[in-house]
Amino acid sequence: MEMRRLLVLFALLSVTAVVPVLFSRNKNGDPAEVVVVAPPFNASGVTVISWKPRIFLYKGFLSDDECDHLVKLGKEKMKRSMVADNESGKSVMSEVRTSSGMFLDKQQDTVVSTIEERIAAWTLLPEENAENIQILRYEHGQRYDPHFDYFHDKVNQLQGGHRYATVLMYLSTVEKGGETVFPNAEGWESQLKDDSFSDCAKKGLAVKAVKGDAVLFFNLQADGTPDPLSLHGSCSVIEGEKWSSPKWIHVRSYDDPSSMKQSEECSDLSENCAAWAASGECNNNAVYMIGTKDSPGQCQKSCNACSL
Ligand SMILES: O=C(O)CCC(=O)C(=O)O
Numbered sequence: 001m002e003m004r005r006l007l008v009l010f011a012l013l014s015v016t017a018v019v020p021v022l023f024s025r026n027k028n029g030d031p032a033e034v035v036v037v038a039p040p041f042n043a044s045g046v047t048v049i050s051w052k053p054r055i056f057l058y059k060g061f062l063s064d065d066e067c068d069h070l071v072k073l074g075k076e077k078m079k080r081s082m083v084a085d086n087e088s089g090k091s092v093m094s095e096v097r098t099s100s101g102m103f104l105d106k107q108q109d110t111v112v113s114t115i116e117e118r119i120a121a122w123t124l125l126p127e128e129n130a131e132n133i134q135i136l137r138y139e140h141g142q143r144y145d146p147h148f149d150y151f152h153d154k155v156n157q158l159q160g161g162h163r164y165a166t167v168l169m170y171l172s173t174v175e176k177g178g179e180t181v182f183p184n185a186e187g188w189e190s191q192l193k194d195d196s197f198s199d200c201a202k203k204g205l206a207v208k209a210v211k212g213d214a215v216l217f218f219n220l221q222a223d224g225t226p227d228p229l230s231l232h233g234s235c236s237v238i239e240g241e242k243w244s245s246p247k248w249i250h251v252r253s254y255d256d257p258s259s260m261k262q263s264e265e266c267s268d269l270s271e272n273c274a275a276w277a278a279s280g281e282c283n284n285n286a287v288y289m290i291g292t293k294d295s296p297g298q299c300q301k302s303c304n305a306c307s308l
Pocket of ligand 1: 136144149168178179180232233234235244245246
C-alpha cells in the first residue's frame, strides 16, 4: 500500500513538476556528483530595458544551483582576460579589461547543455552560431571599460561574422559596483538610481549583477550593421566579487568551418557603411568603398558588390 502511494505521488510529480532536476553528466556521459535544479524557459520573466540599443532583462534565467555549478567549472581554470586587438584581431592583454576568465566546452555536461538550449530558446538564435560559454571573475577594483562586442577587424569576423547578440548571465550578486553599464543607451538619464548604484553606473543605463539574472543585448541593428549604441562595460567591483558569464552569438554558424568563406568574400568593415552607401559614396568613392577582388574596399556589402 505504502509503495502504491509513493508511485502515485511520483507519477503526479513527474507531470506537474515545474522545475526539472538535472543529474549532471560530463561530455563522456559519466555521472558527476551534483544535482542541479534547472528552471524552464519562461518568457514572462523578461522585461525590455531599452529599445535603442535593444536590451532585455530576464530575472531568474539561471537557478542558484546552475550559477554555482558554472562558477565551480570556471574556478579551476581562470586566466587573465584578453581583448581583441582592433588592427590585427589577435587576443592581447589590456588595462581596459582587468578580470580573469576561461571558456567552457560546448555541451561540457548536462547542466551546460541545458543552459545552451535555454539561451537558444530565448534568443531564437541557433546554438551553432554561439561561442562557448565564458566564465568571468572580477575581484575588488576589477572592471571592463566600455567597448563593443562587434569587431573592428576582419580576422575575428572570419568565424561566424560579427557577434550579433550577447547574453550576459550573472553568477553572483555583487554588493556594490560591478554593474553592466550602457553609456550610449538612449534616454539613460531618466533611469532612477539611488545610492546603491556606483558612480560609474550613474554614467549610463545600468543593470545590477544579481545572481541568476541575465541580460540579452544586440550589437548589430536590425539591418545587420553595427550598433554604436550597444557600447557597454562592467563597472569596478567595490564590495564583493562578481562572477558573470557572457555567451556571444554570431550572425552565422560559429561551429561550421564552411561558413568562414562567405565572410572573407564580402562584408562591411565600418559601422558607417550603410549611411555612406545611402549618400552615394559607392559611386563617388568606389575605390575606398568597393575596391577590387584583391584589395576589397570598406563597404562591399552595403554597396551590393559582393560578387566582385
Ligand atoms: O561582465 C560584464 O558585466 C560585462 C562583460 C562584457 O562586457 C563582455 O564580456 O563583453
